[in-house]
Amino acid sequence: MALEKLGKALNSALKKLARSKTVDEATIKEVVRDIQRALIQADVNVRLVLQLTKTIEKRALEEEPPAGASKKEHIIQIVYEELTKFLGKEAKPLEIKEKPTVLLTVGIQGSGKTTSVAKLARHLQKRGYKVGVVCSDTWRPGAYYQLKQLLEPYGIEVSGDPEEKDAVKLAYKGVEYFRGKDVDVIIVDSAGRHKEESGLIEEMKQISQAIKPHEVILVIDGTIGQQAYNQALAFKEATPIGSIIVTKLDGSAKGGGALSAVAATGAPIKFIGVGERIDDLEAFDPKRFVSRLLGMGDIEGLLEKLEELQKQQAVSEEDLEKFLKGKFNLKDMYAQLEAMQKMGPLKQVLQMIPGLGYSLPDDAVRVGEEKLRRYRIIMDSMTEEELEHPEIINYSRIKRIARGSGTSTAEVRELLNQYNQMKKMFKSMDKRKLAKMAKRFNFGGFGI
Numbered sequence: 001m002a003l004e005k006l007g008k009a010l011n012s013a014l015k016k017l018a019r020s021k022t023v024d025e026a027t028i029k030e031v032v033r034d035i036q037r038a039l040i041q042a043d044v045n046v047r048l049v050l051q052l053t054k055t056i057e058k059r060a061l062e063e064e065p066p067a068g069a070s071k072k073e074h075i076i077q078i079v080y081e082e083l084t085k086f087l088g089k090e091a092k093p094l095e096i097k098e099k100p101t102v103l104l105t106v107g108i109q110g111s112g113k114t115t116s117v118a119k120l121a122r123h124l125q126k127r128g129y130k131v132g133v134v135c136s137d138t139w140r141p142g143a144y145y146q147l148k149q150l151l152e153p154y155g156i157e158v159s160g161d162p163e164e165k166d167a168v169k170l171a172y173k174g175v176e177y178f179r180g181k182d183v184d185v186i187i188v189d190s191a192g193r194h195k196e197e198s199g200l201i202e203e204m205k206q207i208s209q210a211i212k213p214h215e216v217i218l219v220i221d222g223t224i225g226q227q228a229y230n231q232a233l234a235f236k237e238a239t240p241i242g243s244i245i246v247t248k249l250d251g252s253a254k255g256g257g258a259l260s261a262v263a264a265t266g267a268p269i270k271f272i273g274v275g276e277r278i279d280d281l282e283a284f285d286p287k288r289f290v291s292r293l294l295g296m297g298d299i300e301g302l303l304e305k306l307e308e309l310q311k312q313q314a315v316s317e318e319d320l321e322k323f324l325k326g327k328f329n330l331k332d333m334y335a336q337l338e339a340m341q342k343m344g345p346l347k348q349v350l351q352m353i354p355g356l357g358y359s360l361p362d363d364a365v366r367v368g369e370e371k372l373r374r375y376r377i378i379m380d381s382m383t384e385e386e387l388e389h390p391e392i393i394n395y396s397r398i399k400r401i402a403r404g405s406g407t408s409t410a411e412v413r414e415l416l417n418q419y420n421q422m423k424k425m426f427k428s429m430d431k432r433k434l435a436k437m438a439k440r441f442n443f444g445g446f447g448i
């Protein structure tokens with residue numbers, strides 16, 4: 001897996017969070033410190049790390065969890081969101097719009113450019129495109145044979161001439177050749193070596209002028225870590241870089257540094273190289289990448305749930321009006337409980353995160369869940385009238401409800417106390433405060 005070491009370190013920071021009994025400022029700061037350490041070890045630029053972790057800390061301390069979510073879940077969501085933003089936020093897929101689409105790959109020697117050209121050709125072929133590959137590397141004649149060897153088994157044709165010394169001519173002739181062959185995509189591999197770097201950039205510009213590519217793809221070696229920033233910038237200034245492939249992210253300790261550095265230049269990372277085989281190329285999607293990195297098999301599911309809850313907003317505007325007029329009854333409280341039951345018990349939600357759920361001590365979640373269950377049972381034994389007008393519930397009704405629900409009078413009274421407290425709280429609040437409170441209502445009111 002790409003960036004395995006970084007992933008493990010981040011995952012263990014979040015596991016620590018899941019295991020902690022309370023989530024206070026100290027816990028948040030510790031998690032943030034662990035994340036900092038993990039990123040710096042992966043060669044992420046210290047300034048970028050500090051910016052990122054400051055945002056995580058600020059949000060974790062200041063924001064309220066969405067209704068129905070616990071503080072822990074919310075912090076995990078924040079870490080996920082900020083890391084995703086850090087790596088470019090949205091996926092920017094390579095677009096093949098015109099026929100033929102011409103792609104020019106550039107990059108310095110040894111970056112994995114030739115291998116990436118072969119991988120990309122195969123990737124596009126698997127998606128139904130007819131691909132032609134042009135080798136214009138006049139510095140390393142071996143590149144032509146390397147491409148042929150990699151691609152011929154898949155029936156992908158390679159154009160080139162190891163004897164030819166004019167790279168621009170080679171590129172132009174190759175593109176013209178494939179134009180006549182009715183291909184969908186032409187990928188041109190350029191030389192990664194020159195007497196000096198300025199020569200390399202100059203050649204790249206000339207090839208670019210000759211073949212007018214739809215997109216220039218820069219290949220960057222992921223093992224160079226944060227140095228990737230300057231390299232990406234230098235190429236970006238010389239030619240409009242449409243996309244970037246960061247290679248060798250398998251097993252590289254510095255890959256996190258390279259990925260974040262490239263993202264910081266604003267150039268879109270479209271693919272990552274994750275191995276030496278032809279199929280070891282992945283379309284880069286920051287969201288998917290971060291969820292896998294954090295080792296959260298089903299974080300997508302968890303996030304969907306949180307989003308859904310945010311949409312539902314435990315208490316609607318209408319409800320707020322009702323509460324403000326003091327019309328909050330047991331039925332409303334029951335509806336809140338129902339909403340929560342639908343989303344599943346807290347433990348189940350936490351268990352959606354592999355490695356977190358089952359290491360959670362039962363005691364940490366049992367109280368809340370158990371109490372909610374009891375409240376529901378008690379309310380099921382109440383009449384419609386009692387649910388709508390809880391004030392009529394006198395001692396004899398309490399005894400009846402306790403008997404009917406198989407609970408105790410103390411428990412029924414506890415539920416009524418809870419209800420009265422909430423009602424009092426709603427009455428005494430102004431609307432803005434109430435809206436804020438409403439967000440916390442589902443879990444907050446029940447001591448989870």
Ligand SMILES: Nc1nc2c(ncn2[C@@H]2O[C@H](COP(=O)(O)OP(=O)(O)OP(=O)(O)O)[C@@H](O)[C@H]2O)c(=O)[nH]1
Nearest residue numbers: 109110111112113114115192247248273274275276
């Ligand atoms: N582990 C791993 N190795 C890779 C990856 N991509 C490329 N390589 C290896 O990196 C080395 C250099 O790759 P090439 O594609 O030959 O390099 P190049 O950038 O084309 O070099 P020049 O042709 O000299 O410009 C090869 O041994 C590749 O197998 C990757 O994603 N992971």
